[in-house]
Amino acid sequence: MTFYPVFSHSNFYEVAKTADNAERKAFQVEDQLRVLSARFEHLTLVTQTLWELLEQHTNLTQEQMYDKMQEIDLRDGEADGKIKKPVFLCNNCGHRVSATYQVCIYCGAPPDVPPQP
Numbered sequence: 001m002t003f004y005p006v007f008s009h010s011n012f013y014e015v016a017k018t019a020d021n022a023e024r025k026a027f028q029v030e031d032q033l034r035v036l037s038a039r040f041e042h043l044t045l046v047t048q049t050l051w052e053l054l055e056q057h058t059n060l061t062q063e064q065m066y067d068k069m070q071e072i073d074l075r076d077g078e079a080d081g082k083i084k085k086p087v088f089l090c091n092n093c094g095h096r097v098s099a100t101y102q103v104c105i106y107c108g109a110p111p112d113v114p115p116q117p
């Protein structure tokens with residue numbers, strides 16, 4: 001009968017490999033967060049600039065701009081402070097699929113395929 005230690009050489013190798021992968025993914029996520037933060041700061045600057053230019057050079061009021069924001073927000077059917085890409089409900093498989101795709105990514109049916117029995 002052979003007894004294996006809890007952390008055999010192969011177990012230790014697998015644990016070390018998993019830790020390395022987790023560390024690499026953490027660094028990747030950190031980089032993505034840094035990029036997204038920079039984009040957010042840039043978009044905040046652009047938005048503030050546009051709002052100030054509109055106020056200074058037009059007769060638009062902040063209330064009108066907020067009303068327009070709400071109108072745009074509601075175009076996707078939800079007042080959630082986001083602009084979502086439109087989706088279609090696949091008549092073939094029932095999945096919701098981004099309208100950016102020409103066909104359902106789950107079953108390959110075109111958006112206007114008639115429902116299957």
Ligand SMILES: [Zn+2]
Nearest residue numbers: 090093104107
């Ligand atoms: Zn489908």
